[in-house]
Amino acid sequence: MSTTPSSAPASAANDVMSEPTPVQWADIVQQLGAEIAGPLSTALEQIQTLASTGQIDRRGLRLLRRSVDDARTAGMLGQQLARLASGRLRLNRERQHLTQMLRSVLAQRSRETQSRGVQVRQSLQPVEIWADGSLLFALLNALMDWALSLTHSSVDLRLDLTPWPVKARLSCRFAHRALELMDDAAHGTADAGEPELDSLAWRLLEQTAITLGVLPLREQEAGITLLTLEFNQLVSEEAPQEPDSTHARLEAEAERLSGNSRPLAGCQLLIVCGNRELRAEAQAAVRHMGMLVDCVSDVAEAEQFCREGLPHALLFDAALSGDAMLHLVAGIQHEVPEFTFVEMFDGEHRTQLSTATHDGMARISRRHLPDALPSLLMFELGRRP
Template sequence: MNHPPPTATPAPPAAANDVLQGPSHAQWVDIVQQLGAEVAGPLSNALERIHNLISTGQIDRQSLRALRESVAQARESGMVGQQLARLASGRLRLSRERLHLTQMLRGVLAHRSRETQARGIQVRQVLKPVEILADGALLFSLLNALMDWALACTHSSIDLRLELSSWPAKARLSCRFAHRSLEMIADSRGGADASNRLDSLAWRLVEQTALTMGVLPLREDEAGITVLTLEFPHTAGDEPGLPEAEAPPAPAAPRDFHPSSNSKPLAGSHLLVVTPRRELRTQLQDAVRHMGLIIDVVGTVEEAMQFCQDGLPHGIVFESAARGETLDELRAGIAQEVPQFSFIEVLDEEHITQLSTATTDGVARIARKHLADALPSVLLFEFSKAL
């Protein structure tokens, strides 16, 4: 008796992460190998300089700067790898919020303005007002990853354009820059170097964050010019129950920001700690170790001001002893560029935990004894203000 051929088992419903085909096992192997290379290379250079220092007992200023840059490169690669691991973990739970993409992008550009100015890079923007439906935290990460990649690759300016396609209505964000300088267009070695920068871990992070969100990344590299277009599939107003003219909802009460079940919920975010006390530094780092933050530490507010000259972190945690005119000057200068910037004060004495929305000066406050329990939730809320 002939049996009919077995019917194909219907595929399970797509999860939030499955809007577009994710990378294969082989692709993740390539990403891991690339991570190892981008971490090992700078660390090998640093180790060579350290051995030279040990053998000679001397190091000049240029070598010291090169040593610091090598360690910084390795750290940045490690943090990008941590963000990629978060995307690959399968533990992400994507939300779907109505977000003003134009305003968020302008906020990211304002936050990065010191960095772009320090590098002498002009960011030109033509941004039409667009609202989309997406996960706010991942969108924020995507826009920052895009800027990290473009700033590392450009040899001129960066042109950003945000517009809506005619039909069906889709938001399209394009980023255009010259990845090779004019004098190196005919140089094949320059082309190889540019290709390595374009296909770096920073690009992998842009690509995989976009795919995780269901955003289509289309990249074209031709004649020394790179154009990346990100196409967002869901614009506000293109689905039942979400009319285009509907006004955004009024701000709600702060959400319950318990530590997230997502792995490394703040992976890639940058926190600056201001305190000369080693034991407090250790306590702060231990409290947020699971969050994937990039953490830098300085001893004084003056050092914090110097640190912020070339680029802003996403938030600053300082001990109460640092309060004074210098801190007020730092806060005022940053507020002119990024009004929602996060400052968190740590007090030695007993104090109820306060979010920035509950204080008259917009500074969040937390007692040192509550750091382990409350600081992760406070950071989740404070950093979410940028979304």
């Protein structure tokens, strides 16, 4: 049973802002349809061109891939929004180190920011709050998704405390308009509505914040966007540390899994496995969790995938263990020390959490995938700072 620590605030999750009305949810659903249909229509045009001519140039291929990726991303965002709208979320408020979690998210996304040529500047004070860990992690990732999709220069992140009343304040500042268009904005010739800021990514960010009890304040002026997230449930210095019991954590994650609708919606899992049947069994085990699942057949393909952007977890076949896999694991752990790795065995092997292994890697056997893999992933992804 999920419990709230005695020292945690007893206020409700949505005590900052009211939940969206049915009309607002209808608008979000309409926007979701548009953001999926638009890229798919573009992709269909490219496919029709390919069918009629029998060939496609490099530019057309890039456009096709981008269109499919955009539609897929929109579908994933819709999946996460559906989870928030389900009314079945059961928040498990625990002591969270907001600063460490934000740094972990930034480390995991460092390859993505580098590939985009975006510099992320940080000024972060140490802050601890009471919050649901998985939802807080989703909020920070939603913030980065939104900012990285819009910025034309850099992203400035600042985390500090307000003097009175004391709140944690996370601000994100970036230029949402190219520098050459700044003068147009100053003279009022640019689009004043800034519709790109109200994308589906923003809707997810906004609704996740509201569900978590965080106040999102957004301002735009002369091509610059400033978003401030205010966290008012801070951990006081005298608050006792909660006991770290693996058994208690597993029970909590199992309880959350049973009560939540698609509990890991939006998290990305990469399965590295050349055995088609084993790969299909792993996919089936996590299908109900709402994860975005990608599959590759060997380590080389996994390296290429991770080079473009790290997933949240990597599940790989033990048969692929070797120097290449060790090199991939070491490279990822160098960037994200708490990254989630799960090794699966086709033969007999007892289920092990990363906290019980010498190399910090979780392990599971093929026959335990259906009943144990979901809880294992919930625990591993939930223990990250």
